[in-house]
Amino acid sequence: MQTGNHPRMEVKCHVSNCHYHKSDYCHADKIEVHPKGKQAHTSDDALCSTFILEGR
Numbered sequence: 001m002q003t004g005n006h007p008r009m010e011v012k013c014h015v016s017n018c019h020y021h022k023s024d025y026c027h028a029d030k031i032e033v034h035p036k037g038k039q040a041h042t043s044d045d046a047l048c049s050t051f052i053l054e055g056r
Contacts, residue, residue, distance in 0.1 A: 011025060011026040017053060019053065020051075020052065021054070026050070030050070033047065033048055034047050034049050035047070
């Protein structure tokens with residue numbers, strides 16, 4: 001659910017070719033993040049599973 005120009009929970013996103021990207025914010029209703037392997041040790045090890053390629 002969105003209020004005003006930003007989602008209720010502001011999540012900055014710089015993946016401009018994602019369907020949910022708008023003005024450097026994620027506008028998905030839910031966000032799902034998974035580790036690349038069994039555990040994430042840095043932010044590079046975290047993957048946004050919510051990503052949908054723009055136009056799909």
